[in-house]
Amino acid sequence: MGTAARWCLLLCLVLLGAADLAERQWRTVDVVLDCFLVKEDGQRGTFASKENMVKALLVLRQVPVLDDGSLEGLTEFQEDTLAKDDLPVTFEASVKLIQIPQAEALLHADCNGEKVTCELSHYLQTKPKATAETATWFITNVQVSKRGPGISMVLKMLQGAENEAVLHPTLNLPLSPQGTVQTSVEFQVTTQTPSLKGLLGSSAALHCSFSMAPGLDLLSVEWRRQHKGSGQQVYSWAEGQGQARREGATLDAGQLLEAGDASLTLRSLTVNDEGTYICLVTTSMYQAQQIIQVHVQASPKVRLSQASHVLPPTLICQVIGYYPLEMDVMWTREELGGAPVQVSQASFSSLRQSPAGTYSISSSLAAEPGSSGASYTCQVTHISLEEPLEASTWVDPPERTMTFGAFGVLIASSLFLLTLWFLGPQRR
DSSP states (O other), rough: HHHHHHHHHHHHHHHHHHHOOSSSSSEEEEEEEEEEEEEEEOOTTOOGGGGEEEEEEEEEEEEEEEEETTTOOOOOOOOGGGGTTSOOOEEEOOOOOOOTHHHHHTTTTTTOOOOEEEEEEEEOOSSSOSSOOOOOOOEEEETTTTTTTTTEEEEETTTTTGSSSSSSSTTTBBBTTTTTEEEEEEEEEEESEEEEEEEETSOOEEEEEEEEOOOOOOOEEEEEEEEETTEEEEEEETTEEEEEEEETTTHHHHHHHHHOOEEEEOSOHHHHHHOEEEEEESSSSSSEEEEEEEEBBBEEEEEEEEEEOOOOOOOEEEOOOOBSOEEEEEEEEETTTTEEEEEEOEEEOOOOOOOSSSSEEEEEOOOOOOOSSSSEEEEEETTOOOSSSEEEEEOOHHHHHHHHHHHHHHHHHHHHHHHHHHHHHOOO
């Protein structure tokens, strides 16, 4: 079990015995994450192969979180535990200059059954300031599975750390007397929605926020969409001006400047809005980004009808207006007093696609109702549905169908003869 996992286990035990408090209060805690450090310079925002990585710890020092009483008894991270030879290189990161939103999600991730992916790599500035200062920067990408969040942070090695006499034996990084790499977080970009599902025609809010150290200036925000090998700009903001490349895309400039909220709203979703969205925030010194997967869905409608009463009767299940393409149809047959039995040998029509991009298809089945009749059900499963959709119909036995048919012929014949009898005297 990793160090972060052991810390979380302790936290889980505390959570079980914690009492509920009426009000939540802010408290500072150390957030410890198991990470990997890329041994060579990697591309910003990407994950390198495991062959180029070494184990590392990231300790976010004194992060403010809301305490509901579950943090009572949680101790701070102690440097003296690093005396063992098998422990990974440890990065201590001060968060005094910026905010770390969603810190509670990082703190409780293991307890909630979620996995945290953390990668550190050297950061190369694209917009260096005109200064004689020589410094070393790192960027860390943290991703919590399932619901998120995702956080990218730029860490600056504290001034004077390069003059320390002790160097890491393999990474050539200056270490503090406690054996850690001391840094400060100067810039971060966060998303609460790394994966987003939206229904066709609805609005979608793509969350992206940032915070930066004093002295940094916001230069631009750019939203781009990548899908099937092609990319396009969706929205851009620079020098106080915003420009939408996609109709209905909006960004609140007031919230951007006042609260660091670069979230994008897409109105009237279409299937063409599906893809990978990149929120890129550029300051006077740093760039960082977050990636959001947007999945557009449309729920199907199901209609079940009996095409004809010719024996054997044919049932048609129409599945209309769904997206994405993956969908499953299952037929079941149930006699009176019996259990449903899955039926095979259904056939499908050709796939149809509407101008809006949704799909429709029909499934046909030759019914065999037996001597007492049977109920047939068409069940449709699709990713947009919380539960499968079902449509059912009753199919009468052949004898009853034939009796009803003969009775109908008898009635029609009788009406015809009565008509002739009534009209005959009048003609005479």
